[in-house]
Amino acid sequence: MANILVTGATGTLGREVVAQALKQHATVRALVRDTTNVLPGTAEIAPGDLLTGGGLAEAMAGVDAIIHCATGFGPASDAELVAARNIIDMARKAGAPHVVYISIVGVDRSAFSYFRAKYEVEQLIRQSGLPFTILRATQFQSFVLNFIRSCETDGSIHLPKGLSFQPIAVTEVAAELVALALKPAQGSVPAMAGPQILKLEDMARTYVDIMQPGLVVHTEATESISEYHDAFRSRDSVAPDRAIGHLTWEAYLQAQKTEQ
Secondary structure, three states, X not given: OOEEEEEOOOOXXXXXXXXXXXXXXXXXXXXXXXXXXXXXXXXEEEEOOOOOOOOHHHHHOOOOEEEEOOOOOOOOOHHHHHHHHHHHHHHHHOOOOEEEEEEEOOHHHOOOHHHHHHHHHHHHHHOOOOOEXXXXXXXXXXXXXXXXXXXXXXXXXXXXXXXXXXXXXXXHHHHHHHHHHOOOOOEEOOOEEOOOOEEHHHHHHHHHHHHOOOOEEEEEOOOOOOHHHHHOOOHHHOOHHHEOOOOOHHHHHHHHHHHO
């Protein structure tokens, strides 16, 4: 039975990775800062802090693999790199477990600071001397849904022009990460992308039809150059040849509506 440590275990992806790993009968240790946060199943809770390194030695003791899901979305890259260095340093001392890292399609071709930081972490892991597997994925469907909702105001949705996504189900990515952790290290593996490349405004209209009838969708040019928005205007952020996800955007929204 594999012993797996999951970082970012209370996040959107990490929580699902914990659940999927338990389904595969792995022994799961969840690295968390807040030990009161409830996790699914019988995961062992390991208190620790990736930025200070506190608790990492205890969390990594005896593990076969580390699935590194922890991240901090935003313009600053320091936290990403500090966390990765602490994981690498402690993993070297803990017997060199297999490090499985989730990255993003297009990080090697983007000017977006968050994407650049993810690429730098990839490089740190590749050069670490540890056994590793790196999987890149397109944006999660939940991310796009939250993006759209953040643009709602006064009965309308105001979106920046020209953005496209190839959204994928977080459950599908989590299942693949667990499958990779249970295998020998493979280095960089082929990316995972959702089944459809869609314009953001079309995704928003589907959202309105299914979940918020009556809202009006507007698109508007952003006044200043935004590396954040530009990251999703580029075809670099999609992977049409890796459209292996199964859950469509419409089916995802229907499921969300059912859960409400």
